[in-house]
Amino acid sequence: MLRQDYVLLFALALAGTAGAETLRVQVQSGQVRGTPSFLGGVVATVGYGQAVEVVSEQGPWRQVRTLDGRAGWMHESALSAKRVKMQAGGTAKTGATSDELALAGKGFNKDVEAQFKAAHAEADFTWVDKMASMKAAEAEVERFVKEGGLALPGGAQ
């Protein structure tokens, strides 16, 4: 290989590193899908605050690579450019660990909710939890869309 080729390779590698954007998952369970569509099948999930590297874009979809090397598509609304506050033990390379996510969530969290609940006996968290479990699976959404003659979701908007 010629010397220029090495230089070129190095420059390309450098450009690739500089151009890659790192975003953080801002939902409880970040869904990585096989295609840029809500009906694209979930191939991996990434937790809140975890970093993903953006490889390319298509409309509201980001093609991402997770830190453990899995690849797929995430919707932009699940991602944030905000930095998660780094805690002792966490590094920029590995992202925050699960402990650190709990720390990042200090403030309005489970403990605060528990205190609120204790002070407000009339508030109905039982039904809030029931609501939270009501979730149409991807196959059900697909059936609902097709049966109702609706447009396929998650394409170019």
Add this chain to the structure above:
Amino acid sequence: MRRVLMLASGLWLCAVALIPTGCSTVAQVGTMAGQAAGVITAEQAESINRTAAAVEKTYQDITPEQEYYIGRSVAATVLGSYKPYDAPALNRYLNELGQTLALYSDRPETFGGYHFLALETEEVNAFAAPGGLILVSRGLLRCCRSEDELAAVLAHEVGHVQNGHGLRAIKKGRLTSALTILAVEAGKNVAGADLAEVVQAFEGSVTDITSTLVNSGYSRAYENEADAAAVRILARAGYDPRALLELLGAMKPILAADARGFAKTHPSPETRIQHVGGLLGPSRAVPAPAARQRRFDAATACLR
């Protein structure tokens, strides 16, 4: 040396983060530089950060996780005064329709996702708690004559969530006191007086939002935004956006006879019809497949 390097890389991260989101304040970057240079102590830096942060907090500083917890308590509070309507087939249908609609919104994904539940009351009402917990009254559901009209109701509520209207109802001072502690103390265990202050701010935030949803209502501007979002969602999904107009027309006599709920918290149907009419393009008949009306009739049979 290692510490200097870490500080330097921290500075770089902050500078990068500042460009798109403004997540760190100029003061924070400045105090980090000041500490690195040994000009100010860590305590002084914290004090400066706290003061600077206190000025800058807005609803946009609420993280999606915090929004989720606020929303849960808002929904729990509303459910404390409005009984849920325990009709499994109807609630399953509301979630299928609502969660599908959310996919066509500008914010399909929230921390905990969108979830829908019917309320037993006959008053015409709906509540969207931050993060996507959406409650719809029997009275409002009974106004709907088709899936397209029901989709208009749910899409309007998704519009409130997507635009963060609930969070924007939190009084400024309250956010500042809580988020300032969180911004500065995020790396530590919040305890004692600080924890009490956070809990107090949390309760206050929940009260601000709940009383806006139940009593005072949003501004006309927010309702217009939610109606505009609904029109976009309906069109993207393949529903007829005119269904929103038809529904508002059907609500008119009902709201005239019942001063509770929407009659109290929303602009009049006439005002909304005028606004929505201006958003719609030329009439375009969208024939709904028979299966759409059939499943609507089946799921809402319990209301009639």
